[in-house]
Amino acid sequence: MSFAALRRWRRSSSARFALLFLLLFGSTSAALFGFVYARSIAYFNAQTDEWLVRETGRVMRPDTDRATALERVAAHNAHDVSHLRTFALFDPAGRHVAGDLLDLPRGLATDVPIELVATTRGGPAPLRLMVRRLANGDRFVASQDLRQTRSFAAELVGAMIQAGAAMLLLGLAGALALAAAQERRIRRLARSLQQIMAGKLGARLATSSRRDELDDFAAEVNRTLDELQRLMLEVKSTGDNIAHDMRTPLTRLLANLQRANTQDAQPAQMADSISEAVDEVQGMIAMFNALLRIAEIDEGARRTGFRAIDLARVVGDVADFHEVAAIERGITIARAMPEHLPFEGDADLLFEAVGNLLDNAVKYTPDGGSILIRLADGPVLSVSDTGPGIPAGEQSRVTQRFHRVEASRQLPGNGLGLALVAAIARLHRLDFRIGGGPGCVATLAPA
Amino acid sequence: MPRILVVEDDSKSAEAIASVLRDEGMAVTLSDNGAQAFLLARAGAFDGIVLDRMLPGGIDGIGVLDMLRDAEIMTPVLILSALSALEERVRGLRAGGDDYLAKPFEPIELAARVTALVRRRRNEGSATMLDAGRVRIDLIARQAAVDGAAIDLQPRELQLLEYLARRPDRPVTRAMIFEDIWGYRYDPRTNVIDVHITRLRRKIERADAPPLIETLRGTGYVFRGTQALAP
Numbered sequence: 215m216s217f218a219a220l221r222r223w224r225r226s227s228s229a230r231f232a233l234l235f236l237l238l239f240g241s242t243s244a245a246l247f248g249f250v251y252a253r254s255i256a257y258f259n260a261q262t263d264e265w266l267v268r269e270t271g272r273v274m275r276p277d278t279d280r281a282t283a284l285e286r287v288a289a290h291n292a293h294d295v296s297h298l299r300t301f302a303l304f305d306p307a308g309r310h311v312a313g314d315l316l317d318l319p320r321g322l323a324t325d326v327p328i329e330l331v332a333t334t335r336g337g338p339a340p341l342r343l344m345v346r347r348l349a350n351g352d353r354f355v356a357s358q359d360l361r362q363t364r365s366f367a368a369e370l371v372g373a374m375i376q377a378g379a380a381m382l383l384l385g386l387a388g389a390l391a392l393a394a395a396q397e398r399r400i401r402r403l404a405r406s407l408q409q410i411m412a413g414k415l416g417a418r419l420a421t422s423s424r425r426d427e428l429d430d431f432a433a434e435v436n437r438t439l440d441e442l443q444r445l446m447l448e449v450k451s452t453g454d455n456i457a458h459d460m461r462t463p464l465t466r467l468l469a470n471l472q473r474a475n476t477q478d479a480q481p482a483q484m485a486d487s488i489s490e491a492v493d494e495v496q497g498m499i500a501m502f503n504a505l506l507r508i509a510e511i512d513e514g515a516r517r518t519g520f521r522a523i524d525l526a527r528v529v530g531d532v533a534d535f536h537e538v539a540a541i542e543r544g545i546t547i548a549r550a551m552p553e554h555l556p557f558e559g560d561a562d563l564l565f566e567a568v569g570n571l572l573d574n575a576v577k578y579t580p581d582g583g584s585i586l587i588r589l590a591d592g593p594v595l596s597v598s599d600t601g602p603g604i605p606a607g608e609q610s611r612v613t614q615r616f617h618r619v620e621a622s623r624q625l626p627g628n629g630l631g632l633a634l635v636a637a638i639a640r641l642h643r644l645d646f647r648i649g650g651g652p653g654c655v656a657t658l659a660p661a
Numbered sequence: 662m663p664r665i666l667v668v669e670d671d672s673k674s675a676e677a678i679a680s681v682l683r684d685e686g687m688a689v690t691l692s693d694n695g696a697q698a699f700l701l702a703r704a705g706a707f708d709g710i711v712l713d714r715m716l717p718g719g720i721d722g723i724g725v726l727d728m729l730r731d732a733e734i735m736t737p738v739l740i741l742s743a744l745s746a747l748e749e750r751v752r753g754l755r756a757g758g759d760d761y762l763a764k765p766f767e768p769i770e771l772a773a774r775v776t777a778l779v780r781r782r783r784n785e786g787s788a789t790m791l792d793a794g795r796v797r798i799d800l801i802a803r804q805a806a807v808d809g810a811a812i813d814l815q816p817r818e819l820q821l822l823e824y825l826a827r828r829p830d831r832p833v834t835r836a837m838i839f840e841d842i843w844g845y846r847y848d849p850r851t852n853v854i855d856v857h858i859t860r861l862r863r864k865i866e867r868a869d870a871p872p873l874i875e876t877l878r879g880t881g882y883v884f885r886g887t888q889a890l891a892p
Contacts, residue, residue: 539856
């Protein structure tokens with residue numbers, strides 16, 4: 215493991231979490247072990263003390279004489295083959311009289327359990343014992359050899375330490391593995407992001423089947439990237455389209471100006487050339503204005519023009535305005551709408567949006583066809599016509615800037631009309647959709 | 662000769678605007694800052710002011726307009742503004758501007774609007790009869806007559822004819838017609854207005870007489886009916 219990797223792990227939040235958890239778990243376990251240990255020892259001592267009190271009280275009354283005492287000590291010790299719980303007797307001078315315990319320090323408290331290390335027949339041993347002074351001055355001792363209890367306790371501590379060490383090791387390994395796994399996932403995400411930054415716009419962050427918070431985050435980033443890619447492509451294609459759509463009028467403009475500039479140009483020809491040049495420039499200005507307007511509307515700046523209006527009146531005005539153009543071509547415009555429909559919006563922009571829809575409908579409907587304008591509460595507005603319609607595959611794309619259905623390329627227009635309608639709809643929190651077939655149905659409805 | 666004050670800080674734009682207006686027979690005074698513009702407007706009896714929305718220094722176009730209206734100087738004002746600040750239009754008109762034109766604009770549009778601005782006050786009298794030479798309109802009965810013969814017109818057609826006849830020999834642009842007759846503000850890039858005009862012309866013009874309405878290619882129309890036909 216390299217130093218850099220270690221340093222990285224130190225910074226890794228998952229490693230920190232795992233270690234923190236390990237520390238918490240370790241200290242809790244240590245406390246638990248301490249508690250169990252203390253309770254076990256206390257339990258053993260209580261057992262021993264109960265026996266000590268019982269035996270000294272039952273076996274040796276203070277008035278017991280030495281012979282009886284000797285007899286009882288011998289009988290008990292003979293009975294206790296394991297020499298764990300033994301009796302002993304010492305004379306008033308402290309000399310050993312009988313029993314396994316060979317030596318008793320002077321001045322020990324009587325009738326309370328005491329722990330000490332003393333010499334027994336089996337060598338020095340840790341003992342828990344109780345001393346009782348008899349009436350004749352002799353001291354009777356009941357003792358419990360603690361070696362077994364001690365070794366059990368030592369065994370217990372050893373086992374706990376081993377288990378603790380194993381846990382620590384496993385936990386540490388787990389923490390590092392977790393941190394490494396997380397680190398790998400994040401490195402992978404970072405690599406994907408670097409690729410995207412380097413221009414591979416279609417790349418996306420990989421998500422696992424776990425659906426954890428990192429996946430949620432990656433999914434969120436992917437959604438952002440989708441939107442960014444869409445915008446980038448739109449910007450790119452808008453740029454391309456501007457360049458493309460400018461080339462033709464600029465070429466024609468140049469031709470017109472050069473024609474006007476020739477020596478032998480007749481005044482009438484010159485005027486024609488110049489007015490054609492003016493047309494081209496006007497078309498270009500119109501295209502830029504439309505682009506700027508879409509951008510401006512999208513920024514929402516125009517919402518300052520919002521006020522209470524009668525949408526039915528606006529739509530009616532649009533229909534009145536365009537009806538003459540329809541009549542000229544034998545197209546009928548039918549209306550199905552309420553007399554009034556209050557709405558909060560910008561009347562100029564709504565007139566423009568609906569006007570664009572109706573203008574398109576008139577443009578694409580064959581002579582003698584019909585157009586239906588419907589307006590209902592919601593507001594839901596639809597303009598349907600008996601024209602050729604828009605192929606299903608293109609219906610969602612026609613609202614993008616510059617998108618023109620292939621078949622309509624030779625008709626005048628800059629491919630911005632429906633994008634403008636879409637922008638105006640968005641500003642009014644309406645959804646703009648093109649559907650239908652046969653014919654075309656353009657619908658504005660609450661998003 | 663109408664006197665126009667042009668307030669525009671960009672000297673090239675100012676010269677271009679001035680020459681367009683001079684071509685229309687107007688006397689133009691230039692100013693490149695708000696304070697001077699206010700003083701000039703207050704001192705001189707101008708018939709109209711073309712005011713750029715953005716001006717250097719402490720007082721911008723709206724500021725000048727506010728000061729003028731506060732001083733009760735009601736000279737008609739046309740506000741010029743960059744297109745990218747359309748919401749300014751609302752503010753400009755609220756502040757007391759009489760018309761508004763977004764940059765980039767076409768010279769003929771500016772000329773037509775300033776002409777309309779200057780003449781607006783004189784025109785809209787309370788007469789009951791509009792006599793524009795070959796065209797006479799009874800404003801009460803809503804009835805038009807061309808060369809003495811009554812013509813049956815739809816209300817919108819009559820409105821259109823009245824609008825043009827009130828501005829004889831002056832170009833009016835499609836945008837002006839659309840704004841003033843239909844009452845909505847945006848530049849309709851469609852030929853629908855041409856269709857309306859064509860239908861009107863079909864009703865009022867005769868093959869054996871000069872046209873009443875002349876088309877200005879790509880821009881608008883001029884009413885040419887002031888000279889009664891020789892009998």
